[in-house]
Amino acid sequence: MDTQTASPGGLRAITRDAVRTHLSELAIDLFTEHGFDNVTVEQIAAAAGISARSVHRYFPAKEDLVVGDPTAYGSVVRDAFLARSTDESVLSSLRAAFTVLLDHGGQDIRGKAALCVMTSVPALRARNHEKHLLWASLLTPVVAARLRGSDAELRAQVLVQTALACFDVALTAWVVPGEQRTPAELLGVAFAALPSHGPTPP
Amino acid sequence: MDTQTASPGGLRAITRDAVRTHLSELAIDLFTEHGFDNVTVEQIAAAAGISARSVHRYFPAKEDLVVGDPTAYGSVVRDAFLARSTDESVLSSLRAAFTVLLDHGGQDIRGKAALCVMTSVPALRARNHEKHLLWASLLTPVVAARLRGSDAELRAQVLVQTALACFDVALTAWVVPGEQRTPAELLGVAFAALPSHGPTPP
DNA sequence: CCGCACTTGTCAGAGTCTGACAGTTTGGGC
DNA sequence: GCCCAAACTGTCAGACTCTGACAAGTGCGG
Numbered sequence: 001m002d003t004q005t006a007s008p009g010g011l012r013a014i015t016r017d018a019v020r021t022h023l024s025e026l027a028i029d030l031f032t033e034h035g036f037d038n039v040t041v042e043q044i045a046a047a048a049g050i051s052a053r054s055v056h057r058y059f060p061a062k063e064d065l066v067v068g069d070p071t072a073y074g075s076v077v078r079d080a081f082l083a084r085s086t087d088e089s090v091l092s093s094l095r096a097a098f099t100v101l102l103d104h105g106g107q108d109i110r111g112k113a114a115l116c117v118m119t120s121v122p123a124l125r126a127r128n129h130e131k132h133l134l135w136a137s138l139l140t141p142v143v144a145a146r147l148r149g150s151d152a153e154l155r156a157q158v159l160v161q162t163a164l165a166c167f168d169v170a171l172t173a174w175v176v177p178g179e180q181r182t183p184a185e186l187l188g189v190a191f192a193a194l195p196s197h198g199p200t201p202p
Numbered sequence: 203m204d205t206q207t208a209s210p211g212g213l214r215a216i217t218r219d220a221v222r223t224h225l226s227e228l229a230i231d232l233f234t235e236h237g238f239d240n241v242t243v244e245q246i247a248a249a250a251g252i253s254a255r256s257v258h259r260y261f262p263a264k265e266d267l268v269v270g271d272p273t274a275y276g277s278v279v280r281d282a283f284l285a286r287s288t289d290e291s292v293l294s295s296l297r298a299a300f301t302v303l304l305d306h307g308g309q310d311i312r313g314k315a316a317l318c319v320m321t322s323v324p325a326l327r328a329r330n331h332e333k334h335l336l337w338a339s340l341l342t343p344v345v346a347a348r349l350r351g352s353d354a355e356l357r358a359q360v361l362v363q364t365a366l367a368c369f370d371v372a373l374t375a376w377v378v379p380g381e382q383r384t385p386a387e388l389l390g391v392a393f394a395a396l397p398s399h400g401p402t403p404p
Numbered sequence: 405c406c407g408c409a410c411t412t413g414t415c416a417g418a419g420t421c422t423g424a425c426a427g428t429t430t431g432g433g434c
Numbered sequence: 435g436c437c438c439a440a441a442c443t444g445t446c447a448g449a450c451t452c453t454g455a456c457a458a459g460t461g462c463g464g
Contacts, residue, residue, distance in 0.1 A: 051444050056421065091397065126328035133327065154375050155395035161367035169359045193357035195397040253413055258452065
């Protein structure tokens with residue numbers, strides 16, 4: 001039933017996740033070589049030795065092969081935000097929350113290959129943005145709870161979207177050929193571009 | 203050849219733009235009534251009295267019937283930004299630039315109906331984000347030219363994306379039923395949610 | 405008045421995604 | 435160890451979006 005996290009109890013869910021990651025890596029390799037639009041789902045299925053119908057059973061859309069499960073890691077960012085002290089500014093807490101995601105993201109961010117494909121195809125960037133919007137719907141309520149004054153909901157949306165923009169820009173800058181810094185460092189540079197919001201926490 | 207702007211000299215281009223707006227309004231009405239996914243291109247074509255193939259000649263994708271031409275209004279924002287004084291902060295200039303777009307947008311923003319449909323369907327929100335990314339590619343160079351220090355390109359991307367987030371949040375808040383304020387006022391509230399960037403210009 | 409460019413309809417096809425059905429495999433309780 | 439229900443898979447069929455090619459119609463310009 002619950003396919004979002006590999007519950008350790010279920011043995012079938014483990015193999016399902018294994019097939020998912022295998023299909024994803026296989027597809028990303030094909031996309032990087034021939035281009036996203038020049039690879040059909042049938043070719044991916046043939047390379048994996050299964051039918052095209054089964055590929056759509058694991059991934060509802062072709063773009064999900066690159067973007068991954070939208071529901072994953074959304075609650076991770078929210079919990080990381082809730083764990084921060086309410087003394088620091090909201091943007092500092094958001095910056096820390098997304099840094100946690102970067103450290104935790106060694107699994108979901110399958111190297112630079114997936115990001116390279118994603119940044120080069122508009123349809124994939126759009127799908128990735130949908131995932132970010134889902135994260136925003138989880139983050140906005142908890143952020144609004146820390147704001148005072150009128151229009152808390154609207155201002156929370158602005159702050160969350162701003163943090164997501166920093167996250168996106170940092171990852172986009174990470175995959176350019178000459179770049180040497182880590183994603184966490186680039187995220188710090190991105191947040192530093194915003195107007196002062198207090199000293200950066202340790 | 204040049205289909206992006208209705209060059210006043212061409213008489214055929216005028217009718218073409220008229221058909222475009224007519225098709226767009228017609229489609230938005232059908233979408234608001236039956237839902238975006240429950241209306242096929244053939245139904246839109248039948249309602250307009252033309253073939254489905256011709257609809258795709260005016261709009262490359264079905265989503266473009268709601269989103270509109272991505273290339274429009276991109277240069278308007280850029281020129282509005284360039285017209286601002288370099289004394290004020292970059293975010294203030296961006297806020298003023300998008301305010302110009304709101305005043306100018308009586309044509310492109312075809313009432314709240316288009317926005318309502320757009321905000322309710324994830325695929326349309328994604329397509330709209332692609333349009334915003336095209337605007338960002340025009341804005342980022344001129345914004346980076348006003349920044350000093352290292353990583354000007356990256357910091358410019360952050361500021362442009364932040365301004366776009368404010369623009370998006372303001373328009374999304376505008377279409378909620380109870381809202382009374384104008385888009386320009388909501389844009390001011392959105393920018394005010396960011397950390398202080400100097401006094402708001404007149 | 406006529407040529408020419410633009411527009412339109414029709415046909416055909418590729419590709420994505422979904423539902424239904426039947427056969428097979430496998431996990432887990434007894 | 436056995437058996438059943440549940441899950442997985444392949445195959446078939448269909449709807450829909452989008453694209454290219456070709457022929458026919460329309461109106462502007464010289």
